[in-house]
Amino acid sequence: MGLTITEKILRDHSDNKNAVAGDIVLAKIDKCLGNDITAPISINVFEEIIKGTNKGVFDKDKIILTPDHFTPNKDVASAIQSKMLKDFAYKYNLSNYFEMGRVGIEHCLIPQERLVLPGEVFIGADSHTCTYGALGAFSTGVGSTDLGVAMVLGKCWFKIPESIKFIYSGTLNKWVSGKDLILYTIGKIGVDGATYNAMEFTGEVIEHLSMASRFTMCNMAIEAGGKNGIVAPDKITKDYLKDINESNYRIYSSDRDAQYDNIIEFNCSEIEPQVALPHLPENAKPISEVHNMQIEIDQVVIGSCTNGRLEDLEVAARIIGRNKINPRIRCIIIPGTQEIYLEALKKGYVELFIKSGAVVSTPTCGPCLGGHMGILAPNEKALSTTNRNFLGRMGHIESEIYLASPAIAAASAIKGYITSPDY
Numbered sequence: 001m002g003l004t005i006t007e008k009i010l011r012d013h014s015d016n017k018n019a020v021a022g023d024i025v026l027a028k029i030d031k032c033l034g035n036d037i038t039a040p041i042s043i044n045v046f047e048e049i050i051k052g053t054n055k056g057v058f059d060k061d062k063i064i065l066t067p068d069h070f071t072p073n074k075d076v077a078s079a080i081q082s083k084m085l086k087d088f089a090y091k092y093n094l095s096n097y098f099e100m101g102r103v104g105i106e107h108c109l110i111p112q113e114r115l116v117l118p119g120e121v122f123i124g125a126d127s128h129t130c131t132y133g134a135l136g137a138f139s140t141g142v143g144s145t146d147l148g149v150a151m152v153l154g155k156c157w158f159k160i161p162e163s164i165k166f167i168y169s170g171t172l173n174k175w176v177s178g179k180d181l182i183l184y185t186i187g188k189i190g191v192d193g194a195t196y197n198a199m200e201f202t203g204e205v206i207e208h209l210s211m212a213s214r215f216t217m218c219n220m221a222i223e224a225g226g227k228n229g230i231v232a233p234d235k236i237t238k239d240y241l242k243d244i245n246e247s248n249y250r251i252y253s254s255d256r257d258a259q260y261d262n263i264i265e266f267n268c269s270e271i272e273p274q275v276a277l278p279h280l281p282e283n284a285k286p287i288s289e290v291h292n293m294q295i296e297i298d299q300v301v302i303g304s305c306t307n308g309r310l311e312d313l314e315v316a317a318r319i320i321g322r323n324k325i326n327p328r329i330r331c332i333i334i335p336g337t338q339e340i341y342l343e344a345l346k347k348g349y350v351e352l353f354i355k356s357g358a359v360v361s362t363p364t365c366g367p368c369l370g371g372h373m374g375i376l377a378p379n380e381k382a383l384s385t386t387n388r389n390f391l392g393r394m395g396h397i398e399s400e401i402y403l404a405s406p407a408i409a410a411a412s413a414i415k416g417y418i419t420s421p422d423y
Helices: 005-012 039-050 076-091 106-112 127-135 144-153 178-189 211-224 235-240 287-293 310-320 338-346 349-356 406-415
Strands: 024-028 031-035 063-066 121-124 138-141 155-159 162-169 197-202 228-230 262-267 274-276 284-286 299-303 330-334 381-384 400-403
Touching (some): 005 024, 005 138, 005 197, 039 076, 039 144, 063 106, 121 144, 127 228, 178 262, 274 287, 381 406
Parallel strands (some): 031 063, 031 121, 197 228, 299 330, 299 381, 381 400
Antiparallel strands (some): 274 284
């Protein structure tokens, strides 16, 4: 019986060389990640485990700490959280601690810094760690306690997930990106449609999809309940990693006779740009329908670990052009990393955004989780390129969040209501 890519990676990282989906394995991890919200709990767990021993971290080069959520520190509490990361990093001489000025939004920063590679097992105390499956890694979010244990042992327990194979055929329509594909998918299967499954993205459309769009799709696997999202590495992956010797990573792919819990096929020629209405990502509707609703908005956010890459900013810049942001709208644009920010500066995107009336922020998760840099007041509506539109997610419980791609967000920021560049 054949194996899926997810089964192969977890089997090879465990001592059970016969393990298949449904089996529980203790897997060796290649890297683990914590941020300024989740890592402090992990640090406390770690210190409790090693108390009275001479133990330290399992590998100083394999633990990554990124203060990116409530940073730049918004208050004393967030400053204390960030200081815990810094003190821990220096105490144990960690190689991959990223202070302000070097840090970025973690799930944009980690691939950029080549801290995750195909074939690896990567865990993070953040649910959107599933992003890195775009590179063909098994990557998933874990609890802070699991991270604390992993920092001591370099291992983590997993039940190998069953896989759902998603096949995307046809051709993409204008303005349709990975964000639209994943919103459409979640709209079809629901926020619990892939609970504890590996979401394996395949098909001719995926084969031609950019790395940025692949990262976006895998990032939102968790919004369908997925344990991980994954794309088998190919030429596009190798081109993205052209600065890395191929001998430094291992490429896995699913066998032709691999067993899947389900196989779902979508004809992408039928998919329009999507908008997820409040208060769940599964409330996805085509832009033609939402445009007719004439939903006026108060705030637009372009950025986040979902859509804060250079390609996303390029799309927004192309649409905004010499237009002005609607005077009723707050438009907040957040590059995913300092490197992306700098490249956007060089290409003139930042100047264009500022001249249009937008705010350009240093890299931060801030508004996505209602942390800072864009909190919503009662009855305000936001259109965001982030990944969650739960009740109260970005501010007051009586506010509303709509999810869309950078193209839809940019067009809507100009018009003042949710629309497409083509309307």
